[in-house]
Amino acid sequence: MSGGELRQTHQLRHTITAAVLAFYTVPLALITLYTTSVLPFFQAWQILSIGLLSASIGTASLLTLLRRWEQARTIVVKETVVKRSEPAPARAESGDSDAIAQELQELQQKHDALAHDLHQGQKALEVAQREKEQAILRCEELQDQQRENDRTNQDELQNKATLLEEYQQTISDQRAVIEKKQKRVEELENRIKDLKYELKTVLDVNERIERGEEPPVSTSNKPQKAKKAAASADEPTLDLGFASPSQSLDEAQAQLKRCIDIAQKLTGARHLAGDSSTFRDLSAAGYALDLRRLCDSLRSEQSSMIVLYSQRENKLLFVNNQVRGLLGWSPEKFVQHYHNLIVQGEREWRAALGRLSSQDRSTLSFTLKARTGEERPVRCLLGTIPTGIFKSHVVGVFFPQG
Numbered sequence: 001m002s003g004g005e006l007r008q009t010h011q012l013r014h015t016i017t018a019a020v021l022a023f024y025t026v027p028l029a030l031i032t033l034y035t036t037s038v039l040p041f042f043q044a045w046q047i048l049s050i051g052l053l054s055a056s057i058g059t060a061s062l063l064t065l066l067r068r069w070e071q072a073r074t075i076v077v078k079e080t081v082v083k084r085s086e087p088a089p090a091r092a093e094s095g096d097s098d099a100i101a102q103e104l105q106e107l108q109q110k111h112d113a114l115a116h117d118l119h120q121g122q123k124a125l126e127v128a129q130r131e132k133e134q135a136i137l138r139c140e141e142l143q144d145q146q147r148e149n150d151r152t153n154q155d156e157l158q159n160k161a162t163l164l165e166e167y168q169q170t171i172s173d174q175r176a177v178i179e180k181k182q183k184r185v186e187e188l189e190n191r192i193k194d195l196k197y198e199l200k201t202v203l204d205v206n207e208r209i210e211r212g213e214e215p216p217v218s219t220s221n222k223p224q225k226a227k228k229a230a231a232s233a234d235e236p237t238l239d240l241g242f243a244s245p246s247q248s249l250d251e252a253q254a255q256l257k258r259c260i261d262i263a264q265k266l267t268g269a270r271h272l273a274g275d276s277s278t279f280r281d282l283s284a285a286g287y288a289l290d291l292r293r294l295c296d297s298l299r300s301e302q303s304s305m306i307v308l309y310s311q312r313e314n315k316l317l318f319v320n321n322q323v324r325g326l327l328g329w330s331p332e333k334f335v336q337h338y339h340n341l342i343v344q345g346e347r348e349w350r351a352a353l354g355r356l357s358s359q360d361r362s363t364l365s366f367t368l369k370a371r372t373g374e375e376r377p378v379r380c381l382l383g384t385i386p387t388g389i390f391k392s393h394v395v396g397v398f399f400p401q402g
Helices: 001-038 041-082 092-210 221-229 249-265 282-300 320-327 330-335 346-355
Strands: 305-310 316-317 340-343 362-367 375-384 394-402
Touching: 001 041, 001 092, 041 092, 092 282, 249 282, 249 362, 249 375, 249 394, 282 305, 282 316, 305 320, 316 330, 320 330, 320 394, 340 346, 346 362, 346 375
Parallel strands: none
Antiparallel strands: 305 316, 305 394, 340 362, 362 375, 375 394
């Protein structure tokens, strides 16, 4: 065999190898890679493995057959060179043709098997694609259902918020009505107390007139009473007098106890507030209303000069009208200038207030300035309100020092 024939043989081998790689191995690999990009990972890995294994087996088989064919061709060429002179039997050539035909038949069978596998893989890919489309449709249906549920829940929340606002408005309106009714009730209670006190006073005066006694007379009303007596000596005079200078300490203690009981029993709007921020505005207004009611109750006490003092505010809050008979001052002036009217005994006043932290009652004597400018000695009995809405406030009973 000449060198040209050997080169042609090698070139033919390389051409066949390139043709196998180009028309068999490369398309199979591309189809396998495309399958892996479409299918899920676990299915793609199986198909990729099968494709690579099939491509490797087919390529190795073709290369092996080509190698054998090349060896057989080389042997045949060598025998032909050695036995050039001898006639080549026709049978040998016939045997080589049969071997090549058989190898081509085997290669065709393997190609058919790989084509069948590829067809099956394509069918599986189509099935997976359909399943993927169905899953996408199902997912879209679930998303639409979720959006519908969200809209429904949002509508329900808006309806509940609207109902809540209506309920809150209704509660506010009812609270305002209750407050108005409470104020009306308190006004009626104060009116009833006033009427009871007036009725009690009239009955007491009538009893004294029936017994032939004269009602107590105020020192500030003596000139007027004298004029009335001059005009009509037989007509009794209705006058609610002030405290007598001869009032005893026992009477002052009884008066103090009665005033403290009145303060303890008093209830009103203030106790509704507590610590709630909803009734915080009601607390301040309720305290002022309760203080007014207490002052009205203490104002009806005519037997002694009564004062109400707040230690927390360090301020005199109230004095009844008996201050006119004792010192000549109006209640408003006395409350406003109380500390300036103490001539002697400011220190005793502070000490008496301090003793109330450890005892229920405290007594002191000091000098107050009257409206006429004179200095009048006064005794005072102080007591703390132990319970109720005016807890820790101080009630004092003033009476002249005999």
